[in-house]
Amino acid sequence: MKFRKKPVVIEAIRYTGVNVPLLAKYEQFVGQTLEVRDRDNVLCLLIPTLEGEMTASPGDWIIKGVKGEFYPCKPDIFAATYDPV
Known part of the structure; x- marks a missing residue:
């Protein structure tokens, strides 16, 4: 069987590094x-x-999932999975 991922709008912010x-x-x-x-x-x-603590490195995206959960996503996976709306 094959499945298609449901179209979902998410919120995300790009982690570019840290200062105050x-x-x-x-x-x-x-x-x-x-x-x-x-x-x-x-x-x-x-x-x-x-699933526990995960690390976001500079360039990664921090995504808010459909149930309000957060997780980091590598830029290449983000670009292959999401389009701007």
Whole structure:
């Protein structure tokens, strides 16, 4: 059997890096305080997901899912899956 993904409109914000104003912007989008981690001299965000914490690296998208959940998405997957509306 084959299946087609249902068309769904999502909200997303691109993580471009972190400083105080940008961190506040990401936290406002997610609705909670986010932890910043240094991974090999790259400041990443820890995103609480339904499966546990996931890491958003600069360039990744943070997506709000259909049930209000959040998760990071790599830019190539985002571009292949979503179109702007």
